[in-house]
Amino acid sequence: MMGLTWYILGLFTSASAIFLWKLSERYALNIRAWSGLVCGIGLILFSIAWWVGAVLEGVPRAGSMGILLFGLPGIVLFTTTLRYSTQRLEKLSHPAAQPEKSEAEPARVTLRNAQTRGVDKSGYWVFLRYGAYVSLAVAFIIGIVTDKTDYESLILAKYADLELKKIHDDPVVFQVGEKHDNNGEYILIQEGQGYGGPFVFGIRIKDDAKIHEVIPLADKETPAFIKKIQEANYRDQFVNRPVSDNFIVGVDIDAVSGATVTTMAAAEAIRKAAHVAVLDYFKLERSWQQTPWKIGHQEVLILLLFVLAFLPLFNKPPYKYLYMAATVAVVGFYLNAAISIGSISALLMGYMPSAREHLIWWILVIGTIAGIIVLGKNVYCYKICPFYGVQYVVNKISGNRLKPSPAIIRNARVIANFLLWLALMLIFSLRLPAAGAFEPFAMMFSLEGIGIQWYILPLSIIGSFFMSLFWCRFFCPAGSALSIFLKIRKKVASLLIARRTISENQDG
Amino acid sequence: MVEQQDRLAKVDKPGVGTVISSALYMVTVVMVLAYIYQSFATHF
Numbered sequence: 001m002m003g004l005t006w007y008i009l010g011l012f013t014s015a016s017a018i019f020l021w022k023l024s025e026r027y028a029l030n031i032r033a034w035s036g037l038v039c040g041i042g043l044i045l046f047s048i049a050w051w052v053g054a055v056l057e058g059v060p061r062a063g064s065m066g067i068l069l070f071g072l073p074g075i076v077l078f079t080t081t082l083r084y085s086t087q088r089l090e091k092l093s094h095p096a097a098q099p100e101k102s103e104a105e106p107a108r109v110t111l112r113n114a115q116t117r118g119v120d121k122s123g124y125w126v127f128l129r130y131g132a133y134v135s136l137a138v139a140f141i142i143g144i145v146t147d148k149t150d151y152e153s154l155i156l157a158k159y160a161d162l163e164l165k166k167i168h169d170d171p172v173v174f175q176v177g178e179k180h181d182n183n184g185e186y187i188l189i190q191e192g193q194g195y196g197g198p199f200v201f202g203i204r205i206k207d208d209a210k211i212h213e214v215i216p217l218a219d220k221e222t223p224a225f226i227k228k229i230q231e232a233n234y235r236d237q238f239v240n241r242p243v244s245d246n247f248i249v250g251v252d253i254d255a256v257s258g259a260t261v262t263t264m265a266a267a268e269a270i271r272k273a274a275h276v277a278v279l280d281y282f283k284l285e286r287s288w289q290q291t292p293w294k295i296g297h298q299e300v301l302i303l304l305l306f307v308l309a310f311l312p313l314f315n316k317p318p319y320k321y322l323y324m325a326a327t328v329a330v331v332g333f334y335l336n337a338a339i340s341i342g343s344i345s346a347l348l349m350g351y352m353p354s355a356r357e358h359l360i361w362w363i364l365v366i367g368t369i370a371g372i373i374v375l376g377k378n379v380y381c382y383k384i385c386p387f388y389g390v391q392y393v394v395n396k397i398s399g400n401r402l403k404p405s406p407a408i409i410r411n412a413r414v415i416a417n418f419l420l421w422l423a424l425m426l427i428f429s430l431r432l433p434a435a436g437a438f439e440p441f442a443m444m445f446s447l448e449g450i451g452i453q454w455y456i457l458p459l460s461i462i463g464s465f466f467m468s469l470f471w472c473r474f475f476c477p478a479g480s481a482l483s484i485f486l487k488i489r490k491k492v493a494s495l496l497i498a499r500r501t502i503s504e505n506q507d508g
Numbered sequence: 509m510v511e512q513q514d515r516l517a518k519v520d521k522p523g524v525g526t527v528i529s530s531a532l533y534m535v536t537v538v539m540v541l542a543y544i545y546q547s548f549a550t551h552f
Contacts, residue, residue: 463533
């Protein structure tokens with residue numbers, strides 16, 4: 001049924017797009033008209049999806065509220081904007097003069113026309129851009145609404161033979177059998193934050209206040225890292241350990257080499273669950289140490305590289321090459337901490353690992369974005385990014401400066417943005433940053449990858465052999481996202497400056 | 509006139525470099541799309 005709804009919604013969306021297209025050929029739609037129409041249609045479609053979903057889930061009341069809250073404003077917005085467009089806006093006199101495009105016509109011709117044709121086509125680009133933003137917002141909302149993995153059912157299914165009684169909601173705690181005095185048998189569910197989002201575990205604790213089983217329930221980590229920790233049998237470290245242990249990576253838990261962050265996320269989840277059991281169910285004394293700030297030579301190195309990136313000294317050889325070598329060695333091979341679209345989208349979705357344990361992530365991701373917001377400078381791309389260094393060196397070795405066909409160069413930005421949009425749609429709707437992160441960075445520096453990643457890495461390296469900065473210029477979704485942030489920052493700054501100038505003039 | 513046409517024809521004809529780089533670009537685009545599709549298919 002839901003499949004049919006999506007299909008019908010798809011038909012409605014296409015019909016709306018055709019309608020808008022035809023309308024734009026008849027009237028010189030301005031940005032106000034475009035945004036009103038697109039938002040109106042978006043709201044109407046969203047309310048339909050909402051209503052069907054709610055009715056299917058057996059909550060028709062929520063469905064009606066959805067229609068009232070989203071559908072009605074959508075209809076009002078759509079009709080008023082349509083009236084405004086048809087009555088106030090200039091009617092184009094020669095709609096028939098627009099060249100007809102056949103489906104077989106190559107995309108580049110369409111795109112070239114788009115840049116040279118007048119009002120209609122600029123409207124087309126505005127429509128595309130706002131359509132992209134609206135669809136991302138819708139995907140984001142869909143992700144939030146649908147992201148409810150039923151961990152309890154997973155546990156109940158796994159232990160169908162045990163008598164389980166849910167005794168707590170947040171965190172979820174099951175009691176196994178009957179409780180006697182200050183002990184008993186429990187299964188607790190908790191989550192830790194990795195770079196990709198929450199890593200959820202169930203732990204089974206028996207009468208002896210020791211962990212007897214560690215059950216991974218859901219993760220949002222990069223599949224290669226999960227594979228790595230599974231191969232290292234990381235779960236064995238936690239089994240048969242008293243619940244009041246520290247469970248801190250680097251203190252009493254060993255990190256799995258090459259997947260430290262994932263091990264930390266697992267340890268965090270297990271630690272939280274075990275310590276809840278200590279205090280609430282076994283009524284024992286608190287005997288573990290607090291997770292210390294993880295500040296070692298790695299963090300200091302990253303901080304140093306980050307600060308040095310702001311100095312103009314390192315823009316010119318030979319210092320530039322020194323710096324590049326340092327980033328490839330440290331950010332790349334040593335720490336494998338390159339920013340990907342996964343890190344940026346995880347931040348947008350509110351998944352933030354703790355600063356105590358993941359200072360490197362904070363310096364690189366939050367630092368880069370803070371640099372853009374505060375100073376209007378993107379120090380990551382063409383500076384800290386280790387993959388930039390790799391491409392630079394590969395291209396220097398080959399000495400090639402080939403250029404793809406002019407049509408590709410002309411449309412490269414559009415295609416890069418399209419790939420970014422596609423990746424973000426997937427990430428937001430699944431609430432899974434690893435799903436859309438198609439960058440080969442993590443793979444390049446750890447040589448761990450899954451499936452098609454194995455083709456993307458060599459292609460990007462061979463590409464940069466022939467063309468300088470092949471990946472950065474034509475593909476990098478993280479780079480595209482950072483440059484969009486930078487663009488927004490510049491626009492906001494110029495608006496603020498303009499406003500200040502006006503008020504100063506008025507004062508004067 | 510004929511010479512000029514010849515010269516234009518030479519300019520218009522894509523060189524080996526253009527062909528190689530365009531092919532690499534297109535293949536990478538296809539692979540990235542395939543990766544995204546694979547992710548999509550795995551999760552739905």
